[in-house]
Amino acid sequence: MKAPSPRGLALALLLEVERGGRSQLLLDRALDRVGWPEREKAYVTHLVYGVLRRLRLLDHLLEPHLEAPKKLPPEVRWILRLGAFEWLCGKPGHARVSPWVEEAKRRYPPLAGLVNAVLRRLGPREAPECVRLSLPDWLCEAWRGFFGEVGFAEGFNEPAPLFVTAYRPLDLRPGPIPDSYVWEGPKADFPALGLQPQNPASLFAAQLLKPKPGEKVLDLCGGAGLKAFYLAAKGARVVSYDQNRKRQEAGARTARRLGLEVAYRTQDLRVPLSERAGKVLLDAPCTGTGTLRAHPELRYRLRPEDPGEMAALQLALLETAARATEEGGVLVYAVCSLTEAEGEGVARTFLERHPEFRPEPIACPLPTLREGLGTYVAPREGLDGFYYLRLRRVDSRA
Template sequence: MSRRPRPAGREGQPARRAALHLFRAVLEERRTLDEAEPALDGLAPADRARARRLVAEAFRNLTRADALLAPHLRRTPPPAARAALRLGTVELAQGGAAHGVVNDWVAVVAGAGRKAAAARGMVNAVLRKMAGEAPARWADLPVPAMPGWLRAPVVAAWGARVAEAIEAAHAAGAPLDLTAKGDPDALAARLGARRLPTGSLRLPRGAQVTALPGYAEGDWWVQDAAAALPARALRPRPGERVLDLCAAPGGKTLQLAAAGAEVTALDLSPARLERVRENLARTGLSAHLSAEDARAHAGGPYDAVLVDAPCSATGTIRRHPELPHIRDGAGLGALVELQAALIDRAASLVAPGGRLVYCACSLLPDEGEAQAAAALARRPELRADPAALDLPGVEPAWRGPEGLRLRPDHWLEAGGMDGFFVAAFRRVA
């Protein structure tokens, strides 16, 4: 008995349906992709990865998709239909098979509620036009710009050409960077990864993380090359008492523990701290975890303290392209005050002669260079420790008077890096 052929594109429907829910959860509820990821629960791992990649690409290219769609829309469609048009346009522009993409999105819209279903004919017509237009016009559309509240201070700090290079890095997306628990050269050979000058390993983006060799064995963890530098600047030694403030999701905690330090890791969120616990268990490393406000921590003194402060996260747009669409710069003043309070608390917890590293995954000087300069002016017991930032692979151009300034346009031809600021201090008596 012969099997009936499957309708074209049907295999893509679970991922696309989930992508629609995830996209809307992020945009309409102003949640990050990580916060909204429960929308993907129940999907097979491959479909889960596919849905997340599609949504990330849509946010990365939302202004391009809207520019293509605008001439074909006389009025704003219902939310589900508009989301399907945006997601489908990005798929088509990036080489998706037109028949399967169009049919699938029409089917998804048909099942997305009464108002969306009423618009399925329009979705079908517009996406069929996009199948011809989007691939042909995509490369000529402008690179999406940073929002004004972010672009203005970036231009003021480094100029318009650097801002354009950062925008190009954001549009290109991020490769997959890993930190090895053991020998990075052996792991690079095993994975077929590129070893970066700073010691991180790099794979092309799009890999299914849990399917890579060594994941289940805990031989490595995902960590951007820039994010791996603050813990290296702290220079932890075996047996030292080290405090990791604001530790989740735990990459830096794992680095400190792998170096043999006795690590205390704090985070205000018990749920986020559970992710640190899971990562420690997978890698076979240990640390003392405590869910508490770091400003009230009463331990110490510690040989070294790492302050990975809550921040605007504007340095991570390569990997979190939704941020420009859900953030508007509000609350930045409160973040800067919190960062200063965390530095002050850390300074009181580190032993005389001990080391303190402050970092923030931000492109904004207010959260980086200005924060480090203010700490030195405010805390007479702190001294800048520029020698701590003499790390393998760190280029002279990244160094500034206040610390390391890492930007997405650094190593652009090799895939870039996150935006980060790193400052190192010593405590004197």
């Protein structure tokens, strides 16, 4: 079989996302296999992420030119969206239209004429803000209600630098917080260089624990261990818990390559732990609404009831984390989500049930969206959206 072109590969990946695949995973796997120059790989990434991030707007722009878009074969719909995306990026006429017409001729010859006509006719069209931001109405309106504006979501539709956390000194462009850097070269073997790809907003959750050498830290819902690596690098004795053994095994391999020591224990954390510590991090599972840049398709898959359902699980996990926190100790709760339910909602309910915990102020060096009991990080300048709550256990329970 003939190897696909970058455009053909982007189209194939978008069809897989439509069948339920995850764009980041699909792109990583596909681009690892092709022996193409970095420029061509970057073009595929630009097309796949760009179309998914702007999908609602692209369909809105195409709508007046199509009689029954839903009846079109999926390949042709995605070809039209890809062409419309390149129009949105300002690519000039011929270079923008003819490659997509060729793609249509290869896959669906009878509709190549339609692709040609529609892509040539495209023009600007007024769009409501939620459509312009390509957000589902329920999420867009929830954000507008809670944060007072939703323009920040534009940050999810722009590409971001590749942030890395450095575990040995290297001469790189600094990121927004200590130990965070921007990787500007081609894809590299990061562990061999002592680097770990990580968004600064994720790193900052671990920094909130202010780990000291020799101190015991429990890393709850540690997964493949991004935050555990930072804690271990600062000399803490880290015990990382998660229910997913595969993720932990991947974490253990990376820790070895980075020369870091982390103890892994596999457990469902809705069940209490048999140990405690003076510092506890709960990086809870969440809707991921702060990560719509790297996971653009998520916005179309989430349901309005998801944040509430996640909050119930987060509160159950916080119970375990609270019991595992020693008197006088610190408990940090973090989620890569920007919903009220999973952030301030969880914080309010938890503090009503646990008067022995007090929220502590967070001096956040990252841009924020809203501060209350905890802090919401704005998804600007390539940052993921996050919510952090730092709690101190002030006395023992009666």
